[in-house]
Amino acid sequence: MNAVEIEEAVSDLSQEPFDAAEFPFSFLAAFGNKEATIKRLRSGNTNKSDVGGVLQRNNIHIAVAEPGQTVETLARLKASPQTERQKAKFILATDGAQLEAEELGSGEVLSCRYGDLGNNFGFFLPLAGISTVAEVKNNPIDIKATSRLNRLYVQLLKDNADWGSPDKRGDLNRFMARMIFCFFAEDTGIFQGDDLFTSTVQTMTEADGSNTRDVLLRLFDAMNTRAPDGAARPGFPSWADRFPYVNGGLFADDIGCPTFSRTSRAYLLRAGELDWKTINPDIFGSMIQAVADEDERGELGMHYTSVPNIQKVLDPLFLDDLREQLEQAGTNKRMLFNLRQRLSRIRVFDPACGSGNFLVIAYIRMREIEDEIMRRRGEALTRSAISLTQFFGIEIKSFAAEIARLSLLIAEFQCDVRFIGQAEARALVLPLHATGNIRQGNALRIDWEEVCPPATVSAEERDLGGPTGRLNLEGGSEEREIYICGNPPYQGSVNQSQAQKADMESIFKKYLKTYKDLDYVSSWFVRAAEYLKGRSGVAAFVSTNSICQGEQVAMLWPILFKLGLEIDFAHTSFLWKNNASNNAGVTCIVVGIGNLTRQKLLFEGSEVRAALGITPYLTIGERVIVRKQTSPLSPIAKMQSGNKPTDNGNFILDGEDKRSLVRSFPETERLFRRFVGSRELTQGGDRYCLWIKDNDLAVASANPEIGNRISNVRAFRLESRGKQANENAETPHRFVFSPHTGGSCIAVSNVSSERREYLPANYFSGDTVVSNLASVAYDAPLWNFSIIVSKLHLAWIATICGKLKTDYRYSNTLGWNTFPVPKLTATDKARLTRCAADILLAREAHFPATIAELYDPEMMPTDLRAAHDCNDETLERIYIGRRFRNDTERLEKLFEMYTKMTTKKERAN
């Protein structure tokens, strides 16, 4: 359950008549406990209460109090030994009128009327495991507003089936934006009189909803009609005439109005009851997208960018430069004036703007800088020089686009209140100003220049530019400063929709033959590069880290470099996080691409490094791009993918199942091989696979269990949408890819934790089948093992290969075949073989410890570490005659060798 669903459930509970016996269970149900859990509590099996209440282990101790005895009952809960023994996080006592609760960890207490429980649901959110909710807890209004609008929206669609059609949806979305504006306006004094809108609807409409539509249409009309100076507008009844002229585009179009039922009218009024003035246009806007989108409803704000992550984009993009210019200006009035002029001319463009939170944050930060300018000039601000028309966006979803326009207006009003004053803000706000230029459409298909036309600046304007700090406009642009930013959608090639693939084709076909493995997000980088071509500027996006790793680097980055761009700044990988309870599972980076001559900044966690250049692997250094290749660059062993079953689990048995099968059918013994994937290689474990040679097929099929497994594989492969699976459906006893030779091999895990200092690799005899979760070198001399487990090789893999989150991912084509190795003499090989054997021996000495245990960086046995040290020393001496000082030096050498070896090869061709 997400926070909105919990809010709805808790609010409902507190509105129902109080049922003393049922309350504890209904309360737990509201926080998402499963029916089975509650059943067990009810039966007493898991109820640990010692005071006649309900105590759920690790969660909450609830007791219903005698009327008027809530405080006393809470004290009893607190004193109860079971409360502590069962590690309750909360205690709660209520008599149906008053409610007392305490969070035991923090000592925070809640005391409220029972009916007000819905407004305090945030207090209990940790019960649902939602603990990253500091902002939500402090500002529950955003969640409550979302939840109530959600109900209204769904009900309106039920009452007005025709409004659900694609061409009418936009009108419904515009209608919702109007409602939100009215709720906001009546709580902030934009409308004269508290709750003017809600109370007008309340009093003027029938309870059955029949004339709600007529009343609303009348109000819309009024808000779109300018009043003759101070006089009443002719033709409007006085209740409608009390509404001001609002317009600003919001009420201009005739979108009609949906019809209301008793229920939808009630939801409208309930939404109006909230106090909307503290709405956060960034948080709320992102959450509310879920309202109009069934797909998103379950994931509630999963993809909205948190403010810290937005700042990772906006600060280095242009805000830090503005702040620096402010510092340099000190109290110099002329310089401060110039900076304010500059602020009034900057354009911010988010081509994937969603509900507009990047634009909103950019606007607020710019207003803060303007406020500081005014303070230093000793002047009072009467009207901001920054206009919403400086903000541009493209958004594919109509409702989000609508919300983006509205969020900017709300942000403007809130900034006016904060920096000018309450009364002045009210006086300024109506009629609504033009809001941001938000275009609804597919950013990969429409012309960006049309949405955000680059305008030239006058010579005078250019003089005002910031020749300070990192930004140098001198001799550069004749155009306005435009900053492109945002968090476009990510989608790997496997999961792209047909429409997204078509979008990709429209962008990449002219640059590349093979582009289909690129992530969808890379389209935005190319579009931005095309937009910036021939003018100066910077574009920065939050992105999945995969565009700066592995195979995608060689596809995407040459295009961007050719368009004249460099990496202007970047944040290395960080885990995606926002306030949503179910975060998207992705590791992100921020990359700014631009063509300004300013120093480059690389942010790694809390550290920043300035540099002359940043590579597409997000390291500092000279630009080298490593391309995958099918055979090794150096004279080293051939390495391949492991054996791929595509069996839906049918070929694989754990040790116990395999043994019991073989006990019953001894003739099946030879059909099995030990099976090793990433997990077995590192963490050990006992798994076997069916490895059926064609001439054993009769034996295999004759066995009921194995025959059954084979036919399951056939069915699975037939149903699969993968070509390889289909093609191998008629040989269902075989793996779909099987390089296994029956000889011995060296295997490296394809994924491994970044905590380890050495790659997990091992040596296997011919009776073990290595799965496609590892890469294998069959019949390879042991000195290859020495290279694989070296620090030198790991440094290369860590930089060049792809990653799974930030963990190492091994690839033969990208990491092994490209690895530069100097010519090895027979003596070199003998020494390395010796080192490899010593490592294997050192491991053996700790039998049966697994590789994961042995290579835990904190527990690594000294003899094993010594063997590795010796191995690294021996190998590194072959490279440079001594040990490398660090990984930076290792990579420098490797890149130098790689460049030399690949250019030589090119010349030879």
Place this chain on the structure above:
DNA sequence: TATCCGACATACA
């Protein structure tokens, strides 16, 4: 054929 990756997947404590 043969890989590379996943707005991931899932087992733990």
Place this chain on the structure above:
DNA sequence: TGTATGTCGGATA
């Protein structure tokens, strides 16, 4: 339910 660490097989070349 946050933390730790690697499954599995589709889409692509």
